[in-house]
Amino acid sequence: MKGLPRDSFLVGTAAIPDDMNKGAGTLMSGFTVEKYMKTAEASLKRFGLETIDFVLLPFASKKETIQNEAVLKTFEQLKKQGKVKYVGIASHGGTVEALNAAAETGVYDVAMIGYNYKTQNLEELNTAIHRAAKAGMGIVAMKTTAGAARSKSGPSINTDAALKWVLQNENISSIVSGMTSVELVQKNLKMIQNLKMTEQELKELGMTSENGLGLYCQQCQQCVPQCPHHLDIPTIMRSYMYAYGYKNLEQAWHTLAEVDLSNNPCHLCDVCNVNCASRFDVRNKVMDIARLKDVPIDLLSV
Numbered sequence: 476m477k478g479l480p481r482d483s484f485l486v487g488t489a490a491i492p493d494d495m496n497k498g499a500g501t502l503m504s505g506f507t508v509e510k511y512m513k514t515a516e517a518s519l520k521r522f523g524l525e526t527i528d529f530v531l532l533p534f535a536s537k538k539e540t541i542q543n544e545a546v547l548k549t550f551e552q553l554k555k556q557g558k559v560k561y562v563g564i565a566s567h568g569g570t571v572e573a574l575n576a577a578a579e580t581g582v583y584d585v586a587m588i589g590y591n592y593k594t595q596n597l598e599e600l601n602t603a604i605h606r607a608a609k610a611g612m613g614i615v616a617m618k619t620t621a622g623a624a625r626s627k628s629g630p631s632i633n634t635d636a637a638l639k640w641v642l643q644n645e646n647i648s649s650i651v652s653g654m655t656s657v658e659l660v661q662k663n664l665k666m667i668q669n670l671k672m673t674e675q676e677l678k679e680l681g682m683t684s685e686n687g688l689g690l691y692c693q694q695c696q697q698c699v700p701q702c703p704h705h706l707d708i709p710t711i712m713r714s715y716m717y718a719y720g721y722k723n724l725e726q727a728w729h730t731l732a733e734v735d736l737s738n739n740p741c742h743l744c745d746v747c748n749v750n751c752a753s754r755f756d757v758r759n760k761v762m763d764i765a766r767l768k769d770v771p772i773d774l775l776s777v
Contacts, residue, residue: 477523486522487585489533489565490515497733498699498707500536500569502543505597511549519558527587528563536569538576547582561585563612568694568709571596574603578610590616590647592640592680595752602646608646616641617651617773622720636665636676643672653721690720693753701749704740707733708749708757715764725775728767736765 476484491497492514494506515530530553535541550562563585566573568587577583586607594600604614618684620637634652641650654660692712699708711734718727739748739762747758 481524481526485528486524487529487531488518488522488527489531490518491533495540497534498710500534500540500541502546506543506545508545508549508552511545512552515549515553516558526557527559529563530559531563531565531585531587533565534560535573535577537564538572541576541583542580547580550582561613563587565616565617567713568696571599571603574600574607574612578607578612581610583612584592585613585615587615587617587651589618589694590641590644591619591621591691592637592720593621593693593697595693601646603678604644604646608648614646615649615651616647618691619650619652620720621731622716628730633676633679635662636672636680638663638666639670639676640680642667642670655724689753690716691753692716692755695752696751698749698757702757703744704747706736706740706761708761710734711736711761711764712755712757714767715760715765718764724767725772726769727764728770728772728775731764731767736761736768739765741765 478487490511492502492506492511494503494510495501496503518527518530519525530550532541532546532550540546550559552557554562561584562575563583564577565587567589574586574588577586588604588698590600590604608614619641620632620634638650638652641647652663654663692709692715694709694713696709699705702708710730714731714734717723717730741758741761744758747756749757751757
């Protein structure tokens with residue numbers, strides 16, 4: 476990046492507070508402006524840049540976190556000092572509350588949210604997206620292909636159709652689409668030349684959502700209080716999706732590393748009491764992906 480003209484690219488990052496319960500989306504008592512400033516400034520040093528285009532508060536799902544006075548003060552200082560142009564939130568779950576809370580502040584410029592054709596509370600979420608966009612926020616959609624596969628070993632979905640579906644919403648400013656080769660970049664560039672969805676594309680997405688549970692966890696958090704071991708099931712399900720849907724074992728490993736799976740808690744239950752809103756076999760998926768913790772990360776990074 477150092478050799479490229481600064482106006483030829485945009486750089487965004489997520490600054491994760493050290494004093495944050497990521498599963499609950501809440502801040503701990505030790506959170507301060509000074510500590511969060513250091514976290515955000517560390518990205519500048521790693522990038523070797525004087526200014527980052529946007530910085531996000533990740534795992535943002537609670538109003539009290541998003542509107543926390545210290546968070547807002549940190550972001551305002553970063554903008555005032557010219558270290559960051561725009562500030563925002565990133566939300567995997569509790570997105571309606573997150574968007575409404577961010578829009579109320581008048582401070583946030585961007586929201587990166589999970590949004591795809593499998594989204595369940597679509598009408599309510601679209602209303603919140605519209606409200607945030609009307610307040611001047613740019614909405615970036617992530618998890619746009621909903622895991623990119625129908626099942627663990629099944630064929631991939633029509634990703635062009637999935638991305639087009641997201642871009643039908645005029646309030647979506649941009650999308651996150653993982654591209655690991657020049658061919659994928661060219662494929663996406665071709666896709667956005669014509670966003671009109673064909674009958675076949677609509678049919679394919681409809682068949683996928685009806686006949687397959689898929690790999691996409693809605694991150695609704697309803698499972699957490701049901702588990703006697705209080706596992707962070709939403710994070711584990713994200714790891715499962717990264718591994719089997721996106722075929723990104725390294726991302727899956729790092730995501731799973733955030734969860735305490737010591738003593739193999741699912742082995743202690745003969746029957747899983749978790750009733751998943753997406754009808755996932757939670758125990759089976761947890762036991763399956765938990766194996767990844769035993770693989771050294773350097774083997775996955777080769």
